[in-house]
Each structure stands twice: as structure tokens, then as C-alpha cells.
Amino acid sequence: MLIDWFTVAAQIVNFLILVFLLHRFLYRPIVGHMTERENKIRQRLEEAAEKKKGAQNLIEKYQLKLDNLDKETGKKIEQAEKQADLRKTEILAQARKDVEDQRAKWLQALDKEKEAFARKFKKRGSQEILKYVRRIIDDLADEPLNNRLTQVLATKIENLDQDDRKKLRHAADTDQIIVRSTCELAAPEQRKLTTIFHEICGKDAAIVYQIDPEGPLGIEARAGNIRLSWGIENYLEELQSRVISLVEEKAHEQRRGNENGSNDKNGEKEDKEEDEKHS
Numbered sequence: 001m002l003i004d005w006f007t008v009a010a011q012i013v014n015f016l017i018l019v020f021l022l023h024r025f026l027y028r029p030i031v032g033h034m035t036e037r038e039n040k041i042r043q044r045l046e047e048a049a050e051k052k053k054g055a056q057n058l059i060e061k062y063q064l065k066l067d068n069l070d071k072e073t074g075k076k077i078e079q080a081e082k083q084a085d086l087r088k089t090e091i092l093a094q095a096r097k098d099v100e101d102q103r104a105k106w107l108q109a110l111d112k113e114k115e116a117f118a119r120k121f122k123k124r125g126s127q128e129i130l131k132y133v134r135r136i137i138d139d140l141a142d143e144p145l146n147n148r149l150t151q152v153l154a155t156k157i158e159n160l161d162q163d164d165r166k167k168l169r170h171a172a173d174t175d176q177i178i179v180r181s182t183c184e185l186a187a188p189e190q191r192k193l194t195t196i197f198h199e200i201c202g203k204d205a206a207i208v209y210q211i212d213p214e215g216p217l218g219i220e221a222r223a224g225n226i227r228l229s230w231g232i233e234n235y236l237e238e239l240q241s242r243v244i245s246l247v248e249e250k251a252h253e254q255r256r257g258n259e260n261g262s263n264d265k266n267g268e269k270e271d272k273e274e275d276e277k278h279s
Contacts, residue, residue, distance in 0.1 A: 149181055149219040150189035152230045157196050157221070164226075165200050171224035172201035180210040181219040193221075 160168065171177075177197055179185070185193075194207050218231020 147186070147189060149183070149230070150185055150192060153179070153219050153221060153228065154193060154196055156228045156230065157193075157200070160200075160228075168223060168226050169201045171226045172197070172205040175224045176206045176208050177201070177221060177223040178208050178210060179219070179221045180212050182212060182217050184211050185209060197221075 179190075179193060190209055197205055197207055218229060220227060220229030220231070222228075
């Protein structure tokens with residue numbers, strides 16, 4: 001078989017021309033396009049990486065802000081709790097103070113009522129007792145009440161020791177002897193007391209007789225700091241103390257009864273609620 005070298009050379013030339021044309025018009029544009037696309041992709045990836053990095057930095061920044069915000073919020077909550085506890089303490093202290101003030105006012109008012117009751121009781125009681133004592137003495141004795149008061153005071157004067165007699169005599173030298181009684185003393189009783197005083201203090205002693213019908217039943221003689229007396233005031237005070245104690249005891253029992261009744265009602269209410277839950 002004979003080889004046509006011209007044809008072979010022509011085919012080689014054609015092949016080289018084809019390769020050149022492919023490289024010039026096909027391969028280079030494709031490679032250039034691919035390179036350009038690859039550069040764009042790389043650029044986009046770099047931009048994406050930068051954006052991702054920026055986003056990460058932003059996330060870290062916001063996370064730091066959130067952490068700081070949480071810390072500040074925690075501090076504010078803690079401060080608010082402290083302020084609330086402080087305010088609660090202040091309110092409780094103020095409430096206790098108000099309760100103590102109200103209690104003090106109530107006790108003060110109660111003391112005033114007790115004092116008013118004591119004064120009224122003493123005055124009214126002395127008047128009533130004086131009325132009944134007069135009736136009793138008038139019914140059981142042959143002498144009126146003023147005679148008995150005179151005898152009681154005369155006995156006290158006559159029973160004075162020497163020191164007290166000297167004090168009475170010295171007081172009568174510079175002051176009057178005032179005899180004050182609940183009821184008016186008759187003239188014989190006044191003369192009797194005057195005689196006794198003159199025997200001790202001398203006939204120059206001035207004796208003045210006064211009546212105090214509003215006071216408690218009794219009689220007294222006073223000269224300066226010397227005082228001789230008898231009366232039912234001490235008995236009235238003892239009776240008053242017993243009456244007030246009985247009233248307070250009764251009020252205390254009533255309060256205890258009210259508290260027990262309230263507790264019983266609360267217990268019945270709780271038992272009822274418990275039964276309703278079980279049912």
C-alpha cells in the first residue's frame with residue numbers, strides 16, 4: 001500500500017489549523033469564561049466569608065450586649081427586690097407604729113373613762129352610802145350621824161401622843177383649825193370639839209367649822225400640815241377597785257368568748273372547704 005504523503009501532510013496541517021482554531025475560538029473563550037466565573041465565585045465566596053465574619057462579629061457584639069443587659073436586669077431586679085423588702089419593712093414598721101399609737105390612744109381613752117367612772121362612782125357612791133348610812137344609824141342608834149362623826153374625831157384627837165399634841169399646838173399658833181364634815185355639826189358637837197381643841201392648843205386657838213356635802217362621808221380637822229380625819233373614801237376606793245376589776249374581768253371573758261367563737265367559725269369554714277374538695 002502506497003502512502004500519500006501529501007494527503008498526510010495536508011491532514012496534519014488541517015489538524016493543526018483545527019487545533020489552532022479550537023484553541024483560539026473555543027478553548028480560550030471557554031477557559032477564560034471558566035476562569036472569570038471561578039474568580040467571581042471566589043470573590044463571592046470571599047464576600048460571603050467577610051459577611052459571615054461580620055455577622056459573627058455582630059452576633060458576638062449583640063450577645064455581649066445581651067449578657068450585659070442580663071447583668072443589668074439582674075442588678076435592677078435585685079435592687080427592686082431590696083427596695084421592695086425595705087418598703088415592706090417600712091410599711092410593717094409604720095403599721096406596727098400605727099397599731100401601737102391606736103392602742104396607746106385606746107388605753108389612754110380607757111384610762112380617762114376609768115378615771116371618770118371612778119370619780120363618778122366615788123361621788124355617787126358616797127352620796128348613796130351617806131344616805132343609807134344616815135338611815136341605818138337613825139334606825140339603829142339613838143343619835144344622828146353628825147354625833148357619831150363628832151365622837152370619832154374627838155376620839156382621834158384625845159388619842160394623840162405628846163409629840164402630835166405639840167405639833168397641833170404649834171400649827172394652831174400660826175393657823176386656823178378647820179373642821180370640815182360632810183353634814184353640818186350641831187352646836188353641842190361643835191362646842192365639844194372646840195373644848196377639846198382649847199384644852200390642847202389653848203383658848204386663843206381659832207376653830208372654823210365648814211360643810212362639804214359634795215365630798216365623801218367623813219370628817220377632818222386640819223391645821224397647817226396636821227390632819228386628823230375619818231371617812232369612807234378608802235372604803236370607796238377599795239370598792240371601786242373591786243368593781244373595776246369585775247368589769248374588766250367580764251370584758252376580758254367576753255373578748256375571749258368572741259375570739260373563741262371566731263376561731264370556731266373559721267374552723268368550721270375550713271372543714272367545710274376540705275369536705276367540698278374531697279367530694
